[in-house]
Amino acid sequence: MRKQTFEHQYLQVLAERTQLNANEKNNLQRLVQGYLGECNLDKIVDTFFNQSELVLNNLNLAYNKEVIQVDKLIVIGNIAYLIDVKNYRGSYTYQNNSWYRGERILINNIFRQIDRASDILQKIFSAKRLHMEIRRVLIFMDPAVKVEIKQPIVQTVLRVEEVAAWLMKLKEEVQLYPKLSPDLWRDAITDSLLPPYCPLNDFSSQVGRTLQLGICCPKCKKFTWTSHRYYLYCDHCGFCQSKELAYVKTICDYGVLFSNSNLERKELKKFLGEVGNEYYLRYQLKKHFELVGPNGSQKGYRNLGSKFEYWFENEQEYFKALQKRCNWKTNDKK
Structure with a gap:
């Protein structure tokens, strides 16, 4: 790729x-x-x-x-x-x-x-x-x-x-x-190969500039969702995405914007906005991301600074299969 x-x-x-x-x-x-x-x-x-x-x-x-x-x-x-x-x-x-x-x-x-x-x-x-x-x-x-x-x-x-x-x-x-x-x-x-070029400054250097928080819909680029147990439903266009995929992609987006920092749960919770669930975030970080340091999450998780499709290039089939969860209808909203 x-x-x-x-x-x-x-x-x-x-x-x-x-x-x-x-x-x-x-x-x-x-x-x-x-x-x-x-x-x-x-x-x-x-x-x-x-x-x-x-x-x-x-x-x-x-x-x-x-x-x-x-x-x-x-x-x-x-x-x-x-x-x-x-x-x-x-x-x-x-x-x-x-x-x-x-x-x-x-x-x-x-x-x-x-x-x-x-x-x-x-x-x-x-x-x-x-x-x-x-x-x-x-x-x-x-x-x-x-x-x-x-x-x-x-x-x-x-x-x-x-x-x-x-x-x-x-x-x-x-x-x-x-x-x-x-x-x-x-x-x-x-x-003679060099790693991909990455600038010294990331979004943290953008003083006074704000970001839209939340999970971005890949179809309509809006940020309003209804959260169900296994999936998210876009209130604007009706697109359905597995919750696990949505969280992991958004974590990767954060990593691109803040490439000079580790992934920290507290900051990611803010970035996910109102739809973010701290317990579910903690679970996905432990499942898909690598802790920095020998013992604690106080040092955060390793940040590769890449979009989802590159960060998880070898796991695309797994995440694609998760979309089946959109058919798992439930009346419980989480």
Whole structure:
């Protein structure tokens, strides 16, 4: 599963609970567009180049304090295809060593990111004495985008409709090039991997800013529920969600917003709002979350700072099965 960046997760959860400022809205829109483009490319690669052992996604790499982000890497033999994904809209032209959007020259050269990443990746391979050729591939994912290259370039530039044919050629190359043990280049990458970027400040630094408390309905984004013994019923849209799933997802949302702190029961009870039940909260924390420290809950529970779908990636079937509880009709409200 391709994961959203921490900033993307943070702004998405934040948007459900407070009004974003102009800069936050622009950043969220940019991140959503980029993520959609990356996910769409993942689907195309899975369809036309079903060689998962040769593909790595969403890498944060460091070499001598220089950090790069790689959208996708495909390695065939001793050739590493370094792929940068853009989900831009509009009309773009490259000429006179500069990129233009319409008639306006872009201050930031679109090639700059992939060129820098190529230099750092080459250093990473060279440090492990791997003789790798790096080929830079820039892919524009929006079907309506217009791209025109008016001078010779070393990078390969593709529009989304050209990607399938390009991947089919790569599939043929797998049979032609001698195989380099994946362990060699994967080990080089692994040694340079960084954990996902997480900023120093979380929502606790937002002085004077308030959050909507409660459990957010995943369907209508409202916060009014009727609580039953095993499930919650949204008073606004009628959506039904198992109580256990609702609590765990909300705990994860709190963890994203307050990523620099442990999960503490007292603060989580406030965050859950009026629908929150302290006894049930305590039960779910003990069941699904890891205590920090040897003995007591006074130190709280470990906070991974990730949304539910990533935090509990390997337990999705269990939580999906919980939805059956919405059919357990009862007259008891808890």
